[in-house]
Amino acid sequence: MKVKELALDGIVRQNPALKLVLGTCSILALSNEAINGLGMGAAVTFVLICSNLVISILRNIIPDKVRIPAFILIIATFVTVVKMLLYYLGSKSAAIMGIYNAMGVFLPLIVVNCIILARAESFASHNTIGLSVMDGLxxxxxxxxxxxxxxxxxxxxxxGSIFGVALWNFKIAFFTTPAGAFMTYGMFIALFTFVYDRIVRKQKLGGAKILKPKTTEV
Amino acid sequence: MVFSLAIAGIFISNYVVVQFLGICPFLGLSKKVDSALGMGVAVTFVMVLASLITYPIYTYIMLPNGIEYLEIIVFIFVIASLVQILEMVIRKMSPSLYKAMGVYLPLITTNCAILGVAEINLTYELVTGVFSAALNGLFSGIGFTLAIVILAGLREKIDKLPTPKHMRGFPISMITAGIMAMAFYVFTFITM
Structure with a gap:
């Protein structure tokens, strides 16, 4: 039951990208191709699970006053791990090297990705280990x-392609520019809010169970 | 070189609307021109200081000792401590400046534009030394301030207009930012 609630929260009711609108920098930059988005998502998910795990293990040890620096140190460690791991995997396969290069500066910037610190602060720092890992996942x-x-x-x-497979020759170059990124993302959020409101009204899905994270990131 | 850095930092590769760095304060904070300007100045100041400190640490300490893989941890700690020290110094030295800038300082640690400039300085071909790294920080900060002030001005007007219910808030800000990005796209045709 608890798992189902967490899953609904993470994927629909509190979706970090569409509902909370956190971590926008990497969303806008890495949504130029589906494969880059998948790679970035996987990297963030890994860091999120690991940091939630360690923070919930240490939640009673970390003093309240220095918790933010402690969280950032833990997150930075796992981001370094991901960076080294991706670089190693990239030396084995050209496709992963492509994603690694596309991520560029946004790979180290996972450290300051608002979602991870927000989940650490609002969930992992006062929930059990199992729940925190589930929440991260x-x-x-x-x-x-x-x-x-x-x-x-x-x-x-x-x-005109998906996951690098060409579909047709009809291309609107606008969508590959930064302006296209902003507009597509804006329309995505609007569409999500529209559909979500419809469903909530019809099925009484209920609002989010977990309080909106109070985040230090703005 | 100073000229190229300025044009590239402010217009061609503007941190917000071209490189997508520092989007969170760009969307979250910029509802009033005054507070957007305060945030921009604070970010620019920290960007210059962060460039001045992280670039020599990386080039003269980490690279010769082969510990460059620690860059993420070292940089985020330098930035976090820098912001903390700066906050204390400003509070002691100038209460009026603290009033204008101090409230934005705690938010800056997790602003990706700051860590972004530290990382970009390492690979940017125009950055050749500590001085050019600091200049890059300065001009990138000015570019950030420009974008955030323009959006704040636009949003002050847009908030008064009747927008469809589901477009209010983030979506309409994103569309506005998209139109700004279109305007900035023109600068990519500049070659130097």
């Missing part, structure tokens, strides 16, 4: 799904 899935969908739409419209 579902939040990561919600982020990855949104980012991959956005990437797929932009890739189909702007490049």
């Amino acid at each position: 579902f939040m990561g899935i919600g982020y990855t799904v949104a980012l991959t969908l956005l990437g797929a739409v932009r890739e189909i419209l702007g490049n």
Whole structure:
């Protein structure tokens, strides 16, 4: 039951990309192609699960006054791990090297991705280990799904392909530009809010069970 | 070189609307021109200081000792401590400046534009030394301030207009930012 609630929260009711609108920098930058979105989503999910795990283990040890620096140190460690891991995997396969290069500066910037610190602060720092890992997993899935969908739409419209497979020659280059990123993402959020409101009104899905995270990131 | 850095930092590769760095304060904070300007000045100031400190640490300490893989941890700690020290210094030295800038300082640690400039300085071909790294920080900060002030001005007007219910808030800000990005796209045709 609790797992179902967490899954609904992470993927629909509190979707980090579409409902909370956190971590927008990497969403806008890495949604140029579906595969880049998937790669970024996987990297963020990994960091989210690991940091939630360690923070919930240490939640009674970390003093309240220095918790933010402690969280950032833990997150930075796992981001370094992901960066090294991706670089190692990239030396084995050209496709992963492509994603690694596309991420560029946004790979180290996962450290300051608002979602991770927000989940650490609002969930992992006062929940049990199992629940925190679950929360990290579902939040990561919600982020990855949104980012991959956005990437797929932009890739189909702007490049006439999906996951690198060419579909047709009809291309609107606008969708590959930064302006296209902003507008597509804006329309995505509006559409999500519209559909979500419809469903809530019809099925009484109920609002979010977990309080909106109070985040230090603005 | 100073000229190229200025044009590239402010217009061609504007941190907000071209490189997508610092979007969170761009969307979250910019509802009033005054507070957007205060945030922009604070970010620019920290960007210059962060460039001045992180670039020599990386080039002269980490690279010769082969510990460059620690860059993420070291940079985020330098930035976090820098912001903390700066806040204390400003509070002691100038209460009026603290009133204008101090409230934005705690938010800056997790602003991706700051860590972004530290990371970009390492690979940017125009950055050749500490001085050009600091200049890059300065001009990127000015570009950030420009974008955030323009959006704040636009949003002050847009908030008064009748927008469809589901477009209010983030979606309409994103569309506005998209139109701004279109305007900035023109600068990519500049070659130097």
